[in-house]
Amino acid sequence: MAQGCYLPFMVDLHAATQGLSDAFGDRLLTSDSARAHYAQTEGHHSFPAPDLVVCPATISEVQDAVRMAAKAGLPIIPYGAGTSLEGNAAAVQGGLCIDLSRMTAIKEVRAEDLLCVVEPGVTREQLNSELRSTGLFFPVDPGANATLCGMASTRASGTTTVRYGSMRDNVLALKVVTADGELITAGSRARKSAAGYDLTHLFMGAEGTLGIIVEATLRLHGQPDTILAATWDFETLEGAINTVIATIQCGIPIARMELLDPSAIVACNAFSGLGLPVRPTLFLEFHGTAESTTQQLDLVRALGETEGGGELRFASETEDRNRLWKARHSALPSARALIPGAIVWTTDICVPISSLADAIGLVQREVAAAGLTAPILGHVGDGNFHTLFVLPPGDHEAWAKAKTINEMMIHFALSVGGTCTGEHGIGIGKRQSLLREHGTESLATMRRIKDALDPRGIMNPGKIFLD
Numbered sequence: 001m002a003q004g005c006y007l008p009f010m011v012d013l014h015a016a017t018q019g020l021s022d023a024f025g026d027r028l029l030t031s032d033s034a035r036a037h038y039a040q041t042e043g044h045h046s047f048p049a050p051d052l053v054v055c056p057a058t059i060s061e062v063q064d065a066v067r068m069a070a071k072a073g074l075p076i077i078p079y080g081a082g083t084s085l086e087g088n089a090a091a092v093q094g095g096l097c098i099d100l101s102r103m104t105a106i107k108e109v110r111a112e113d114l115l116c117v118v119e120p121g122v123t124r125e126q127l128n129s130e131l132r133s134t135g136l137f138f139p140v141d142p143g144a145n146a147t148l149c150g151m152a153s154t155r156a157s158g159t160t161t162v163r164y165g166s167m168r169d170n171v172l173a174l175k176v177v178t179a180d181g182e183l184i185t186a187g188s189r190a191r192k193s194a195a196g197y198d199l200t201h202l203f204m205g206a207e208g209t210l211g212i213i214v215e216a217t218l219r220l221h222g223q224p225d226t227i228l229a230a231t232w233d234f235e236t237l238e239g240a241i242n243t244v245i246a247t248i249q250c251g252i253p254i255a256r257m258e259l260l261d262p263s264a265i266v267a268c269n270a271f272s273g274l275g276l277p278v279r280p281t282l283f284l285e286f287h288g289t290a291e292s293t294t295q296q297l298d299l300v301r302a303l304g305e306t307e308g309g310g311e312l313r314f315a316s317e318t319e320d321r322n323r324l325w326k327a328r329h330s331a332l333p334s335a336r337a338l339i340p341g342a343i344v345w346t347t348d349i350c351v352p353i354s355s356l357a358d359a360i361g362l363v364q365r366e367v368a369a370a371g372l373t374a375p376i377l378g379h380v381g382d383g384n385f386h387t388l389f390v391l392p393p394g395d396h397e398a399w400a401k402a403k404t405i406n407e408m409m410i411h412f413a414l415s416v417g418g419t420c421t422g423e424h425g426i427g428i429g430k431r432q433s434l435l436r437e438h439g440t441e442s443l444a445t446m447r448r449i450k451d452a453l454d455p456r457g458i459m460n461p462g463k464i465f466l467d
């Protein structure tokens with residue numbers, strides 16, 4: 001058998017069902033209605049339901065489920081909160097879906113070491129709610145209330161990446177169940193290490209194709225004394241982005257810099273009642289002391305006033321800030337509400353910030369020429385933006401136009417040294433784009449790693465690699 005080319009699965013579904021039923025009882029889901037839930041995520045991809053779903057409560061039960069599935073030749077798909085956008089948890093070849101949502105323990109919080117240990121079903125909102133009394137918080141915020149181990153698996157980032165970094169920067173250690181059911185530990189509680197291969201970051205971004213992340217040790221940060229949020233509309237897209245670039249170049253430690261284009265503002269105004277001017281708008285947030293946040297704001301104001309900045313609207317009260325960011329996080333349902341019954345195809349690229357204005361301007365022109373509805377928003381402090389194509393389900397022409405624009409976005413990103421995805425991952429949606437970005441030699445190296453850790457190809461098959 002050629003390297004990386006797997007034989008069709010020889011599945012003994014009856015044996016797997018019997019063994020899992022004996023071990024898990026009513027936590028093995030076999031009905032059509034129960035399994036159908038796992039054929040849906042927040043993305044636009046459609047895919048079949050898994051053959052079986054099991055809901056373990058402990059790491060040892062995850063190991064048991066993996067061993068039984070492996071023995072029966074059953075593909076294994078880990079599942080968290082179902083917030084993925086590129087079909088990352090799709091059961092494209094059937095198999096056993098391992099739903100980790102019952103494993104919700106925050107096992108340890110070590111305030112003195114600025115770290116915590118969480119099970120795979122813990123979401124970012126759950127963790128931050130638990131941390132509220134400690135004076136600490138976990139900063140990575142992709143918008144959706146995703147599970148933290150799922151965020152590690154897709155190497156997620158989000159609105160605060162410009163200051164606090166992505167999951168790559170905030171995971172210290174992982175426990176992973178491998179394809180043969182063994183449990184390994186990668187990383188440690190130390191802030192740095194030069195001991196051996198960096199297995200922690202190998203499993204991050206692997207999207208469950210190398211193993212199942214069942215525990216994560218995360219960096220925590222001190223809650224800022226003062227948080228100041230603001231919205232700022234601009235005459236032009238270029239003016240808003242130039243303000244972002246100047247802010248980064250000046251080293252201002254801003255916590256969030258989000259851009260919404262006029263179409264996104266229309267959607268958020270209608271859905272969340274914001275009442276903002278329909279112009280390119282920055283959503284900003286500053287963390288620090290009362291004095292330092294005021295200084296940061298004054299510096300950014302001075303930079304933006306020369307770039308056509310309009311009215312700078314403040315939100316210093318917790319309720320007002322939460323309302324503002326809830327509206328930003330509701331971008332997906334806001335876009336979906338623009339066209340009744342629509343499906344939203346959310347795609348993203350990430351480019352060097354010097355190319356950001358050209359990238360977004362190009363997409364805006366192409367969307368307008370195609371007659372599509374597609375709000376654009378992004379974490380512009382790190383060059384990442386999203387296009388939300390709002391598409392009627394049966395409009396094949398509109399879907400074809402969106403596909404063309406998506407390909408054009410990726411082509412532009414790669415032409416300026418960017419990437420086909422800043423945070424959504426590859427899943428089933430961007431496998432061809434990954435090949436274009438890294439080339440056959442790099443993909444072959446990734447395949448050799450996959451073959452070494454999962455020789456039968458049972459771990460989340462059909463993701464990342466085209467075959």
